[in-house]
Amino acid sequence: MARSKHPELTRRTLLDAARRVLRDKGATLSLDAVACEAGISKGGLLHHYPTKDHLLVALAHALIDQFHDRLKAAHAEEIATHGNAPGAWLRAYVHLNFTPQEGGEALTAALAPLAAVPEVLHGFREAQAFLVKEAEADGLPPGRAHAIRLACDGLWTSRTSGLPDLTESQRAALEEELLSWTRL
Known part of the structure; x- marks a missing residue:
């Protein structure tokens, strides 16, 4: 080429x-x-x-950006469907985290070792700082907002790290519980 x-x-x-x-x-x-x-x-x-690390770091940041774009679209859809009530952003976040993306887990698992590099981890934290800000700005009590976000993050981490995973029915029950927390 x-x-x-x-x-x-x-x-x-x-x-x-x-x-x-x-x-x-x-x-x-x-x-x-x-x-x-x-x-x-x-x-x-x-x-x-x-280097390979430069490529993988760029890929990790591209995946973060892609997730952020998908989250913005899901949030816009949530607002269009149900209005901009408190919890709309978190409902979109829950839905995205409970809808696996093809190949996403394999990519995440392959990129996970990069998180052990301090400067890379710092960059990932900065790139994902929007999660904390947007969760807190969603209109729910901050403790509830962070509990919902962190539960989603824990689900994602367990699927990609080899920790015991939930069954489909357990996952569905957790999703419904988290969604119920998004409603005041």
Whole structure:
């Protein structure tokens, strides 16, 4: 592939390729496999992401941004359907966390080791600070808002870390309980 005059498009192509490689092969991702999947030379990949860690950090941030976009859309849909009553943002958050995205768990598990790197973890915290702010701004008592958000985060963590998971009926009961907490 010739050098692109649109580096943002090339970076997006590389991140999409990395996502597919991680989904299909797990943590065994190699830069060669990503470059091949993207149809870009390894040198072209290295121009944009000089190391595997740079690529994985960029992918993790892209996934955070993608989740944020999905959350904004779910929140807008919640408001359109039920109005902007307190708890609308948290209801959208609950719904998203209880609706697994294809390949999402494999990607998260493959990226999890990056969280052990202090500077990467700091960047992830900053990138996800919107979760705390938006939960608190949703109009529910702050303690309840954080309990709902953290319960969703715990569910997500248990699915991706190998901790015991809930059955479908247990998951449905938890979702309904959390949604009930979003109503004053």
